[in-house]
Amino acid sequence: MAGLPICSLAASLSEQKIIIYSKDDCPLCDGLKDKVSGILDRAPFTGSALNGFEIEVRDVKTNPAWDEKYAMQVPVMAVELQQGGEAIIPRTSPRVTADKLERHIIEFVAEL
Secondary structure (H helix, E strand, C coil): CCCCCHHHHHHHHCCCEEEEEECCCCHHHHHHHHHHHHHHHHHHHHCCCCCCCEEEEEEHHHCHHHHHHHCCCCCEEEEECCCCCEEEECCCCCCCCHHHHHHHHHHHHHCC
16 A cells, blocks of 8 residues: 555544445445455455445445435445435445455545
8 A cells, every 4th residue: 555644644543433325235335344354354464545434334225325226226335424415425346356455445545
């Protein structure tokens, strides 16, 4: 992760959430959840800017607003904003490696 301001970014991002909108019987959703969980699990040991982030999985079928907005797009990944609300993280290929996904998330959050 050369070139990313990991230490300064980590201090400003602690205790945020990565939200994954998902639904049952969705292999792409399961794959994304597994990758993001793995990234967050290793973050304390790698000095990642995502250290302190938590994952929240939201089943779109449990909320009519989520279902209407995301049912045909899942998995959808978002980050909880410190000032409230959330920002949708642009979609990546389901074949992206965990390292590239981590960089993608960090770069997106750094631009907020």
